[in-house]
Amino acid sequence: MAAPNDRPRPVLQTALVDAGFAGLVTFGLSFPLLAYRTEQDMQNQLVVEPRWSLSLVAVVAIFCARLLAGLIQDWRARALAIPGALVAVYGGRLALVADPATGAGVACVGLALLAIAFPLDARLRHAPAQVARSEAPDRGGLFAIGGLVALFLFPFIMLAWLGPAGSLKWINNFGVQILIYVMLGWGLNIVVGLAGLLDLGYVAFYAVGAYSYALLSTTFGLSFWICLPLAGLLAAFWGVILGFPVLRLRGDYLAIVTMAFGEIIRIVLINWTDFSNGYAGISSIPRVTFFGVPFTANDDGFATLFGLEFTPIHRTIFLYFLILCLALLTNAVTLRLRRLPIGRAWEALREDEIACRSLGVNTVNTKLTAFALGAMFGGFAGAFFAVRQNFVSPESFTFIESATILAIVVLGGMGSQIGVALAAVAMIGGTEILRELDFLKQIFGESFDPAQYRMLIFGLAMVVMMIWKPRGLISSRAPSIFLKHKRSVAGSMVREGHG
Amino acid sequence: MENFLQQLINGMTLGSIYGLIAIGYTMVFGIIGMVNFAHGDVFMLSAFIALLVFLILTQVLGIAYLPLAFLIVLVVAMAFTGLWNWAIERVAYRPLRGSFRLAPLISAIGMSILLSNFVQVAQGPRNKTVPPMFTDLIHVTDGPLSVTLSYKQILIMAVTAALLLGFWFLVQKTALGRAQRACAQDRKMAALLGVDVDRTISLTFVIGAALAAVAGVLYMLYYGVVNFSDGFTPGVKAFTAAVLGGIGSLPGAVIGGLLIGLIETFWAAYFSADYKDVAAFSVLAVTLVFMPSGLLGRPEVEKV
Incomplete structure (x- = not known):
């Protein structure tokens, strides 16, 4: 390691290094279990078939997830970013496979959610920590009765x-x-x-x-x-x-x-x-x-x-x-x-x-x-x-x-x-x-x-x-x-x- | 007598495999006091990695010389299984260190379900049959006695013995082994004396997985078939072996493994093959109830 350094490293750099490492590990994990598949051929013998694309998908997914997790650290912002990212991926895939117009729309919604999450995270992270909440009134009984009726x-x-x-x-x-x-x-x-x-x-x-x-x-x-x-x-x-x-x-x-x-x-x-x-x-x-x-x-x-x-x-x-x-x-x-x-x-x-x-x-x-x-x-x-x-x-x-x-x-x-x-x-x-x-x-x-x-x-x-x-x-x-x-x-x- | 000797050899072969897996349980329990429930599935995973690497070597890279292929499979499976277990520890167990005791156990059970289903989804639910290897037999005849040894069995026992020697050297003579033993005795004290506890624990998981991978390769070789659900029962039996030998004790794990292998084989040979798992599980229960510290373990003294 370098000499002691009080200044924290830039967030982006840390997140990228971390995500890159996670991606690398995922690549290692995906070999050979994801990258190859065994099949039985005509003679009932096992043959391997390469399937590197799946391995690549896993690496990219883990890299992106890790990067997002590194960049967005407040849990409320994460709660927004995770569905955003999922919706964006869903939309992208939909656009590629089935329905370009709807898919693009869905993807845009997802990306918009993701885009909101970043400034939200920055604001929430610098906000002063909340004082511990005072004890909530006991609503257990009411909740139980409502649940029973339902x-x-x-x-x-x-x-x-x-x-x-x-x-x-x-x-x-x-x-x-x-x-x-x-x-x-x-x-x-x-x-x-x-x-x-x-x-x-x-x-x-x-x-x-x-x-x-x-x-x-x-x-x-x-x-x-x-x-x-x-x-x-x-x-x-x-x-x-x-x-x-x-x-x-x-x-x-x-x-x-x-x-x-x-x-x-x-x-x-x-x-x-x-x-x-x-x-x-x-x-x-x-x-x-x-x-x-x-x-x-x-x-x-x-x-x-x-x-x-x-x-x-x-x-x-x-x-x-x-x-x-x-x-x-x-x-x-x-x-x-x-x-x-x-x-x-x-x-x-x-x-x-x-x-x-x-x-x-x-x-x-x-x-x-x-x-x-x-x-x-x-x-x-x-x-x-x-x-x-x-x-x-x-x-x-x-x-x-x-x-x-x-x-x-x-x-x-x-x-x-x-x-x-x-x-x-x-x-x-x-x-x-x-x-x-x-x-x-x-x-x-x-x-x-x-x-x-x-x-x-x-x-x-x-x-x-x-x-x-x-x-x-x-x-x-x-x-x-x-x-x-x-x-x-x-x-x-x-x-x-x-x- | 003839049958007895034959079963003895079969039992020793099986016991070698259990012993190798048991070391992973016993080391992890010794160092962080946790039953690593997913270890059996790590073993199963390693058997699949071995199978795939073997097929890649013979079909894609065209290596026809079997001993060389076997050696490469062994090394590659050890490396990648080690990486898997490193990642598992990092993701599923490390965040729960210092949490209350049930949390890592549930996390490990979840990991076990995750691993077996991951392999099922990635490689399909069917049995994978491996082409037979090292099939030559040796007939040892000495007067009225005659025992059949297969090359496989000799190979399994030889590889196990060699790796156990290497492992023993690693734990007894190297700095890593010293750190590992120190952490097992007293983690806080070891940390105060400058041992990197996190790194030592990670390496313990890697070593445990590497030995499980050896067991996985040998299992694939011996039975010639692997399935995604093969992790559970050998895992429990290896855990039984670790308990029988005294959990936390490394020679105990090997002795326990051999004993469980022998008990299972003899039970199947002389009583009932259907109930051989019951025999192993009963040994587990009886040991824990009457002899909780096992053969070589230290008795656990509870301090108030």
Whole structure:
């Protein structure tokens, strides 16, 4: 390095050097994974085909992104510049491929946004730092009630707007799917967020619940309403069994062992074909009924009974309310338990296990109840999953599911109920949305399938959100019990996750 | 007995591969106390890099002499995998250093999903079958015993042994190795004594990835087929190896790798091939529950 120099280097120069370096690294990374592609030829032999253009695109994209990030440093200006740049690229591509006039217009809008971002950044960066905001009034209750009303109205709004055929996808893929993960997130939140036990094998209990319903209903003909509590009980039982050996473990170790348990259960489900029918799974599981009234077009069906015209959407809407009620039950139980001695013991355990022991908290019982309760809700969700799909197979219970649920809990802020719900909407809704981005086909050609990039973007989102908010979306904490007034505690004061 | 010897050799071969990956886990855990969940996928990535470089060498550049091609593949795969892991550490883990403990773990899980899906999108989801190499067999017959060794197996064990020697020299005798061990013991103290901690951590990731790349090349060579989802299970098994040997201990990682390879092979040979993964995972659970510091690890003392 040169002699010490107090003057900062010009911003542009720094940004260019940085971006150039990033571009160079990207070039290295793209060789040979992007720059070449393997194909099978006629003789079934692998051949490589060069694809340097893709590598070049990646280098240019990273260079530009890095340059912009170096030049625009205020986050508000970035919030303007990032969509601006994306819109400009979209417009440019549109102009080249499909529609020059519209494309040029779109590109101009994007460039204009980008152009505004620069002076905005300069102004905001030199503005004096804002004084920390005074504490916002507690609007949590209002927000929750509004959210609940919206959730109850959601299927009817969709039905009125898109009709029975059009709304099915939205209620099923978005409503039901997201709510399953909200419920799983809330269930795991008891274990991870409240008790601080890092569980990476939660999907095992989901699987126990799903297989409980599948096997009990197909073998013994039990109805869903009998199987649901049984599934919860069995899952809780397994929660205790799997929780017992790991009582001494903490943190990352606990995560890895629970992950191993999750995988063991999955491998057993695959290989013990007499019991679970292996990879083929269990099909034709009885569908859900409206407390005994089936959703069929027959005379004794739901539609006839209530004098409605038969459509399959009735069942979907019923499933939606079923999972909504189950999720709200999880939430209600969690909120109540937090105020009971056991819940306070969980939170104390999360903060400091040694202090807990010194004060006479029975850590064994405390940990096992957390595992059992978390597992029970996982089992409920599993039974619901089985009745919704009418089919279960080990494929649905891979490690990725556990990781997704844990990511939802951590992104939500560990222990924050609203945060977990928001994170589930963002992660699951976001990846579901990717299936719908058909307009991208105009640009990248018909063979472009946005769904292919779903998990890629999912993984990227996990990394980005962790770096952006390591403590989750809602990191401040409202204490369950308090002396005079409720004062929320900043996230950095809470020490969860040490297991 | 014959079968036993044969399985012993097969298990050692597999164990060499696990041991090489396990070193990456154990070094990273030793230095920053983090389970680098993406390490298994870095290994898978290296197998793909090796496959592509091998195909480029033989098809585009027309190098027909196999040992030379193999050597080039090894070096190039080590370099580029090192670069990948350097970039991963820089982008996904360094910003989270000093953050609370779960954040890097989630980031690493995200990275693992990202890497396997990146390879799937970039190279396609199908199995990539490599043309068979070093297929000659040696039959060792000694009286009633007869064991078959393939050139591949000899090559794998020889390369592993050679690289482990070199690696041992690097850690024990060079300035980088000293800095690395110092950081593993006490990062703050090392920084106060003038060790560039960030650089040392980066280099640790690069070395770990280079060894994983060797494992990736050998894996490709041994099985002759690679797939984008091949990172997870070997990754978990290598982590098991690191835990079994005592996490943070480098010889422990190699011994753990060999043990896991042997356990898996013998389990598959004598009990049930379907449940061989269950055997490895159970070893992980049992070790952690009954012997958390592993064979050679130092027991973790918690200070209040």
